[in-house]
Amino acid sequence: MPEPVPQRQAAITVYGDRAAAALRQVTSVLDNAGVAPEEIQELLALIQAGAIEGAQGDVLDLAERPPPDATAPAVQGWVAAVEAAAAELAHIADRTMTLARLAVRPAAPTAPPAPSLPTPIDEAPQEQVEQVLAAAERLFAELAGHTDYSREASLETLAVVLTAVAAEDQAGYVAQLEDFAARNRDRLMELYRKYGPGGELARLERSGLVEHPESIVICERLDAAPMWLQGVWDGEIEELTLERFAQLWQFGCHTPRGSRPSRAR
Template sequence: MSHHPERRKLPLIAVYAATAAKAEQRVTELLGAAGASPAEVHTLIAAVQAGAVESAQGEVIELDMQAPSGSSAQVHDGWFRAVEAIADRLAHIADRTVQQARATAAALKTPSPAPRRTPHPLPTPVDSVGEGQVHQVLEAAKSIFVSLTGYTGFDRDLSEEILTVVLKCVSAEQQDGYAGQLGAFADESRCYLTHQPESLVVCERLDTVPMWLAAVWNTELDAELTLERFTNHWRYGLSPS
């Protein structure tokens, strides 16, 4: 069984690696500031790197006939094959550098697909609100209102008149479950309640769709200042005079 002497490991030359990395970063910054795209910058730097490798390969090839003088034919042959192998390897590195740069540049040029977003359907407005819906919401609002304030001396006709308008800014999709939504809103203890149970509905709509409420209110009710004052009470917690 033959034993080969342990070969010493060739030293790794790493004198210019850090300097080259900083230089590449600086060149990237300058080209980017000049308007070059990331793909173009990457390709240009790779071309310079590949050219440097090719230059080194050219110098290696010049060594093919420089075997030590007086060496045997076998040594000359081994020298030539070593130079050939190194030259081939350097050529491969140069080609690989360019090919990888082209692939990266193509990827940079290709915009990544935007994530698909599920569109949110717009709320469907209603032209009018039936008496049944008005009465259902009024009963829910009255129950909450009385349980919180103990006040029962409100004007029911006024409540129905206002709710007929205000409930127009509840979308068609929310109409059926609106009484439950109103109860959930009241449970959060955020509503400033005045002397009318429909104020609970007005407060909830102010909190959810204030501009929509103002639009239907000011168009159909002759009480624009009433909503403005009520909005101030709701937002700032002022006691009504």
């Protein structure tokens, strides 16, 4: 007499526990033997899939052994149920192999973190203003050949302009400015040649900022963060001065701009 269904299910559970212990033991043995983890996973999956395939064969044999005295409709239902169970076992075997291969496949590279928003500052430290102005003066003398300007006025203007540089970029801003000047050397020289003191168009469209070294910093910010620069400028410095200078830098030079770095702020 066949065992009741609950008893058979309990026996299956026992085999499941033993199988899990056996898998751990085999994995340990193969690992100690130097077999690569991906090979271990695939070997075990092949054994499991093979066992499922063997079970599928046993299930299909049941189609030839319907219950005794079953009516024709019952036999048809029996065969259909057996075929459905066999098909599901085939899916389980395929899924076993797929999951094993996914488990050892190298993880897809994670997406780079979203860039963080720049951190604004309320006021640039005086030491930073002095350092940036010193760099701007050196560049300005080289590019414009002009040294007659009010350093006090330049310090006041630069203190405002530098609040359009993110807090995290302040420490490296001198290097960033020097890189900008190198990439845009020809364009800056054209700007000063045309509109600077003694320039060919100085009388027609002169902007006072062209006469000062901080103009290099303003050009860099106009390219990197124009809206931010405009925001800190408004209410602090005469608005028209920036507008006129921006027009000269953006539309008054024929020399192309240098390519911008990918992280410019």
